[in-house]
Amino acid sequence: MSIIDAFRLDGKVAVVTGANTGLGQGMSVALAQAGAKVVGVARRSCEDTKKLVEADGGEFAEVIADLSDMSAIDVIVNGALAAFGKVDILVNNAGLIKRNDAIDFTEDEWDSVIQVNQKMVFFLSQAFAKQYIKQGHGGKIININSMLSYQGGIRVPSYTASKSAGMGLTKAMCNEWACHNINVNAIAPGYMATNNTAQLRSDSDRSEAIIDRIPAGRWGTPDDMKGAVVFLASAASDYVNGFTLAVDGGWLAR
Secondary structure (H helix, E strand, C coil): CCHHHHCCCCCCEEEEECCCCHHHHHHHHHHHHCCCEEEEEECCCCHHHHHHHHHCCCCEEEEECCCCCCCHHHHHHHHHHHHHCCCCEEEECCCCCCCCCHHHCCHHHHHHHHHHHHHHHHHHHHHHHHHHHHHCCCEEEEEECCHHHCCCCCCCHHHHHHHHHHHHHHHHHHHHHHHHCEEEEEEEECCECCHHHHHHHHCHHHHHHHHHHCCCCCCECHHHHHHHHHHHHCHHHCCCCCCEEEECCCHHHC
């Protein structure tokens, strides 16, 4: 296999949570451009993502599911199998963030974030691992972690806890599932221009302080995630296990 062919995803089926917008949309388009059939999961319509994928000649199926409810797991797995007959790649992208001073943070703010960002990530990954083992050909799991997998952040204690857990779970799942030819890795986006960071970007002083620290000198975009997700989804990363790849413009190097 040539190195270029190793990055191709022809014949693969990729499931991306939070596919209707932002990073999830960008990664869905990238996976489709590399040859995968894409199942987009979201609480709301993925019509915009579908149009982008199909504009490049790709195939896209939508699954509407609310990740705050554990019953979403069966809906996602069964929906993907109904659409394309198998699954090969899971991108745990969907995430929730609640901002409040730690001194005032509520139990509901804590639980809602942990449910989507941590509990659902593990049990959805478990369901896909079982399906990969059943299919007998292994598979890829890619968790979308964060700079707050490394750092503490401000006013986002539950998000920090969940994303720190995401890095640990990536390693823990890798340790048990690599023997089944299942690669579990993660991407830690830096400060990206998405819905989750709208509040930060609207604060000119905070936004300037962030950009000043990023060696690349700008906020990231969904396009910046494309190469990393295709690499981790492809045969090119078959010997990469349990690693979180930072796509941060150099933030951590500073």
